[in-house]
Amino acid sequence: xxxxxxxxxxxxxxxxxxxxxxxxxxxxxxxxxxxxxxxxxxxxxxxxxxxxxxxxxxxxxxxxxxxxxxxxxxxxxxxxxxxxxxxxxxxxxxxxxxxxxxxxxxxxxxxxxxxxxxxxxxxxxxxxxxxxxxxxxxxxxxxxxxxxxxxxxxxxxxxxxxxxxxxxxxxxxxxxxxxxxxxxxxxxxxxxxxxxxxxxxxxxxxxxxxxxxxxxxxxxxxxxxxxxxxxxxxxxxxxxxxxxxxxxxxxxxxxxxxxxxxxxxxxxxxxxxxxxxxxxxxxxxxxxxxxxxxxxxxxxxxxxxxxxxxxxxxxxxxxxxxxxxxxxxxxxxxxxxxxxxxxxxxxxxxxxxxxxxxxxxxxxxxxxxxxxxxxxxxxxxxxxxxxxxxxxxxxxxxxxxxxxxxxxxxxxxxxxxxxxxxxxx
Ligand code: BJ8
Numbered sequence: 001x002x003x004x005x006x007x008x009x010x011x012x013x014x015x016x017x018x019x020x021x022x023x024x025x026x027x028x029x030x031x032x033x034x035x036x037x038x039x040x041x042x043x044x045x046x047x048x049x050x051x052x053x054x055x056x057x058x059x060x061x062x063x064x065x066x067x068x069x070x071x072x073x074x075x076x077x078x079x080x081x082x083x084x085x086x087x088x089x090x091x092x093x094x095x096x097x098x099x100x101x102x103x104x105x106x107x108x109x110x111x112x113x114x115x116x117x118x119x120x121x122x123x124x125x126x127x128x129x130x131x132x133x134x135x136x137x138x139x140x141x142x143x144x145x146x147x148x149x150x151x152x153x154x155x156x157x158x159x160x161x162x163x164x165x166x167x168x169x170x171x172x173x174x175x176x177x178x179x180x181x182x183x184x185x186x187x188x189x190x191x192x193x194x195x196x197x198x199x200x201x202x203x204x205x206x207x208x209x210x211x212x213x214x215x216x217x218x219x220x221x222x223x224x225x226x227x228x229x230x231x232x233x234x235x236x237x238x239x240x241x242x243x244x245x246x247x248x249x250x251x252x253x254x255x256x257x258x259x260x261x262x263x264x265x266x267x268x269x270x271x272x273x274x275x276x277x278x279x280x281x282x283x284x285x286x287x288x289x290x291x292x293x294x295x296x297x298x299x300x301x302x303x304x305x306x307x308x309x310x311x312x313x314x315x316x317x318x319x320x321x322x323x324x325x326x327x328x329x330x331x332x333x334x335x336x337x338x339x340x341x342x343x344x345x346x347x348x349x350x351x352x353x354x355x356x357x358x359x360x361x362x363x364x365x366x367x368x369x370x371x372x373x374x375x376x377x378x379x380x381x382x383x384x385x386x387x388x389x390x391x392x393x394x395x396x397x398x399x400x401x402x403x404x405x406x407x408x409x410x411x412x413x414x415x416x417x418x419x420x421x422x423x424x425x
Contacts, residue, residue, distance in 0.1 A: 005056045008063065012135060015128040022101065022129045023055065026290050033296045037232055039272060041265065043258025044235055050242050054289070058245060059131045065091055066135065071194045074136035076121065077144060078316040078342060079167055081183060081335050086206035086248070087198045088190035093132045094244025095121065095139065098291025100405045102127030109154050115374040116405040117288065118147050125158060132245070138163050138193055144346045145379050163189060171340065171347055180336045187332070203331045207323040209248050216255035217243065217317045223262045224306050225364050227279070228271020230262040233305025234295040240312050241289045273304050278424045279365055283309035283357050283387065284372035285380050291405060294372055297414050303421045306364040309357050315342060345379035353383070354390045361396060368397035368424040375404045397424050
């Protein structure tokens with residue numbers, strides 16, 4: 001790493017020693033998991049580069065943006081509307097982390113039985129290893145599950161620029177009105193921060209930029225529906241993870257570029273695995289970088305992941321925003337219409353998610369469903385019962401996984417996953 005980066009990290013207040021250790025682990029895991037794959041599409045080189053520079057060049061770019069007057073907004077949830085952020089002359093970055101860090105410190109401020117996703121949020125802050133968090137001008141915490149909303153009370157004490165966003169819990173008329181009120185409040189807070197009042201043009205442009213990003217992902221998803229699939233599940237997950245960090249326009253171009261290549265592969269029936277490889281759908285909690293454990297085990301055990309029913313996946317990217325409105329209010333309504341359809345398990349009841357899982361199972365020609373739950377995640381674990389019932393009624397093979405970010409259970413998970421893969425063959 002260049003000295004340039006080291007002084008940048010130091011200025012951001014990172015703990016250089018811990019940060020070096022994190023990058024080291026990340027780099028090695030990346031090599032073992034991603035670079036060891038055979039017959040990868042060439043277009044993955046771009047995403048490899050992004051990942052190799054995820055704490056380097058990308059942070060430098062964000063700091064340059066800040067210098068030129070833009071603001072950086074950090075978020076932990078796909079309910080934070082990127083369209084509004086972009087329209088207010090700001091850049092949105094994802095802050096969720098997928099690795100344990102500073103666990104002892106974390107357990108001084110959070111109960112032990114908190115999900116890994118929340119714990120890592122705190123670990124990355126307390127361990128001073130996240131340059132995205134440190135360069136954010138506003139950190140948005142949303143009221144979703146109980147774990148997140150209660151832990152944000154503590155996070156707001158250690159993050160100086162914390163912003164709380166309330167979210168509905170029911171898909172009712174009142175719920176939708178609450179979402180709209182919160183988005184308007186958020187827009188006003190952004191305008192105050194950036195001193196950049198939204199205009200119809202800037203909002204339309206924001207909507208178009210994010211729609212384009214989603215459309216590129218739909219192209220990728222469609223290509224994954226073919227058999228043999230031209231790309232692995234783990235590489236596709238990586239693209240969905242990079243979605244939260246990269247410059248939106250450049251990301252869109254890069255996804256479209258790899259899709260051009262994948263289309264040629266599909267034409268030649270050139271797959272990443274053979275046609276007879278079992279195809280699995282992953283459904284459940286989001287997987288943030290570098291949480292690659294389950295996909296890595298699955299794809300080194302003889303199966304392929306064809307889709308992610310997840311916020312880092314189709315749940316997060318499904319549906320576009322209608323950009324035809326001619327007033328800010330009409331455009332915000334269109335944004336609310338789109339986001340209100342996200343079927344996160346924090347909603348009660350949440351029947352659409354069950355339908356979406358079945359729909360994805362068919363569309364992606366899957367042979368089975370792995371339901372992925374983080375330990376202590378009440379919403380997804382509870383909803384898992386309903387998902388299982390539904391899958392059983394359709395005679396769809398399903399395996400429930402409950403795990404955390406540690407690597408201790410890899411052996412046991414591998415045994416269970418291998419047995420399941422045998423079953424669906
Ligand atoms: S819209 S899924 S990104 S809240 S794993 S912290 S639910 S206890 S992440 Fe999420 Fe927004 Fe919903 Fe999507 Fe809580 Fe569960 Fe932990 Fe979770």
